[in-house]
Amino acid sequence: MLRIAVPNKGSLSGAASAMLHEAGYRQRKESKELVVLDPENGVEFFYLRPKDIAIYVASGKLDIGITGRDLLLDSGASAEEILPLNFGRSTFRYATKPGTAKGPEDFTGMTIATSYEGIVAKHLAEQGIDASVVHLDGAVETAIQLGVAQIIADVVETGTSLRNAGLEVIGEPILTSEAVVIRGNGADAENPQAQQFLRRLQGVLVARSYVMMDYDCRAEHLERAVALTPGLESPTISPLHNEGWVAVRAMVPAKEAQRIMDDLYELGARAILTTSIHACRL
Ligand SMILES: Nc1ncnc2c1ncn2[C@@H]1O[C@H](COP(=O)(O)OP(=O)(O)OP(=O)(O)O)[C@@H](O)[C@H]1O
Ligand SMILES: O=P(O)(O)OC[C@H]1O[C@H](OP(=O)(O)OP(=O)(O)O)[C@H](O)[C@@H]1O
Ligand SMILES: [Mg+2]
Incomplete structure (x- = not known):
């Protein structure tokens, strides 16, 4: 069972729980609950004061914690930041x-x-x-x-x-x-349960910051179009029934989606769609 510390109050508490919920974990229903067991996911959550979280995690009694980078550094506890969470800035x-x-x-x-x-x-x-x-x-x-x-x-x-x-x-x-995931300095970095937990949170971070973009374009414009939408690995290209046209699918940063759609349209691309990503494993 993976034991995880979560802020019980203050600026990080609501956003941390929301992120864990988005990652598919059971979260407490009311603010007085101090421990929540999520047996289906093999995780136990401990709701603790944000200032204390680094101390618990450094002691090795808890495997992982969510806290602020400033709180971790202030504590001087022997724990390290392993994943920034892009909230609580x-x-x-x-x-x-x-x-x-x-x-x-x-x-x-x-x-x-x-x-x-x-x-x-x-x-x-x-x-x-x-x-x-x-x-x-x-x-x-x-x-x-x-x-x-x-x-x-x-x-x-x-x-x-x-x-x-x-x-x-x-x-x-x-x-x-910002809010960060921390692990004790003595903890096993290869722990498969911890790695699965991190992959889930990374999935939420990606789902929050990327959208899926689909569009059709003429084959002769493909290289320039793909330069605008390189995707994370490489975009998917499928032939269209109409000869000389292809369909392209790639993930793009949500913040840049509108500008990219304008640029693709200028290039002659049509049927440009974006859809949100609900969950992801890279
Ligand atoms: N407006 C903010 N005020 C305080 N902390 C903030 C704010 N925005 C982000 N944070 C981050 O939240 C963490 C502090 O949370 P903590 O719960 O200890 O204090 P708090 O939000 O001020 O709550 P309280 O003082 O009510 O206990 C730090 O990592 C801090 O950087
Ligand atoms: O720049 P701002 O958006 O104003 O946010 C920062 C302020 O918020 C926090 O105080 P909090 O309201 O938590 O009260 P506290 O000092 O009692 O912790 C923090 O200690 C700052 O005072
Ligand atoms: Mg405060």
């Missing part, structure tokens, strides 16, 4: 009141409030900056207004929280984060 940044500091080089002697002490302490040490770090559980923006710190280091998604607090980001982003 954020940056981790310093911010302050305008005029306080231009960047980390000005932080010497100041106090930095954060919920991510591990990341901040490491970053300051790397830059050789002698500043104090105070740990707060949340709402760190208010620490500046109340004089507990001069600088904060926090997750920035839209930037609304900073704007509302009258703060501005300073320096380069410390890191960029």
Whole structure:
């Protein structure tokens, strides 16, 4: 039985469960459930605080976890990222009141409030900056207004929280984060159950970001058409009853589908269709 940690609350929780559901796994029906067994798929899900997930996975008690890259790095746990999941994107940044500091080089002697002490302490040490770090559980923006710190280091998604607090980001982003699948450093990378789980999630990622495109084109335009739709391996080409015409089928990135359809039409292709992909194994 594969044992998997899933965020039980917060920004990553809903999207992680939705992705697992899309991959065909049973998920909890209400937020108070802490463990869900999915015997048909040979998997047991443990719903845990996102900050704790790397620690459980590093201990080897759980095989795999879904958490944020920033949370993994902050924990310092011996676990590694094995698959980025393309949701829960954020940056981790310093911010302050305008005029306080231009960047980390000005932080010497100041106090930095954060919920991510591990990341901040490491970053300051790397830059050789002698500043104090105070740990707060949340709402760190208010620490500046109340004089507990001069600088904060926090997750920035839209930037609304900073704007509302009258703060501005300073320096380069410390890191960029998204939800990731993690595995303990000591875990067996060849574990077939874990590999099947990863293939399912990769299938969801592909199904979300690609569409299937079909079109007809004249044989003499085929090479130029195929250059627009190279597919993942290579497109399927079938003869049409009408001599001199072929049908082409290829996967294309969903974001580029409309532009590709315009370009194919210009080239003389017709009956250009896209259909969504529900599931996939590459
Ligand atoms: N707007 C956001 N606020 C906080 N975390 C975010 C946001 N967008 C993405 N994330 C990511 O979610 C993870 C943090 O989730 P976590 O559940 O610990 O905090 P949270 O969403 O702020 O929830 P809460 O503070 O209510 O417990 C990190 O990986 C972070 O990068
Ligand atoms: O850039 P934004 O889109 O505004 O998102 C980032 C903010 O959201 C989170 O706070 P949350 O609402 O989780 O409250 P918390 O500080 O209590 O964790 C995070 O700590 C930032 O404050
Ligand atoms: Mg929060």
